[in-house]
Amino acid sequence: MARTGLYPGSFDPLTNGHIDILRAAFALVDRVVVAIGRHPTKAGLLDLDTRIALIQEVAGPLAEAESVELVVESFDNLVVDFAREVGATILIRGLRDGTDLDYEMQMVGMNLTMAHWLQTVFVPASPHHRHITATLVRQIATMGGDIGPFVPASAADAVRQAVARQKP
Numbered sequence: 001m002a003r004t005g006l007y008p009g010s011f012d013p014l015t016n017g018h019i020d021i022l023r024a025a026f027a028l029v030d031r032v033v034v035a036i037g038r039h040p041t042k043a044g045l046l047d048l049d050t051r052i053a054l055i056q057e058v059a060g061p062l063a064e065a066e067s068v069e070l071v072v073e074s075f076d077n078l079v080v081d082f083a084r085e086v087g088a089t090i091l092i093r094g095l096r097d098g099t100d101l102d103y104e105m106q107m108v109g110m111n112l113t114m115a116h117w118l119q120t121v122f123v124p125a126s127p128h129h130r131h132i133t134a135t136l137v138r139q140i141a142t143m144g145g146d147i148g149p150f151v152p153a154s155a156a157d158a159v160r161q162a163v164a165r166q167k168p
């Protein structure tokens with residue numbers, strides 16, 4: 001039976017940390033659905049189409065090399081409801097530190113109560129990338145810093161362009 005894993009997040013922008021988790025996911029399941037949360041009030045730095053295109057461009061070849069199907073979509077409902085919609089039975093989450101763990105354990109409890117068929121699988125962050133957060137990447141870019149070490153080159157370009165557009 002083909003297994004589908006759902007990897008939800010903001011991906012604003014896709015970082016090298018996200019790519020580590022995706023590589024692990026490609027070794028675990030047959031189909032990965034990356035789900036970008038849509039917020040009615042928070043637009044984010046990159047628009048949804050750009051975030052989707054970046055993930056497809058960077059992670060697509062990695063998935064193909066592992067014979068895994070990659071789907072990238074946005075969603076604005078509960079993760080458990082979106083997981084049901086796409087046929088996912090595994091929820092993939094990255095763990096960077098104890099703060100992530102505390103938050104994630106709350107989510108596991110709530111999600112399992114709502115959807116016992118959806119099992120969360122934690123992937124530990126790699127030592128090289130565990131410090132990376134998309135929030136800090138956006139802050140560094142906004143203040144003119146070099147985000148090259150933290151994100152794929154195409155994501156760095158997209159972020160720089162978005163920051164330049166924001167400037168008055």
Ligand code: ADP
Nearest residue numbers: 009010011017093094125129130132133134135
């Ligand atoms: P961020 O928290 O950086 O804004 P997201 O909200 O998009 O990123 O996170 C989506 C998922 O990716 C979460 O499970 C998060 O723990 C994981 N993740 C984010 N950054 C990393 C990283 N550097 N290493 C491992 N996992 C990460």
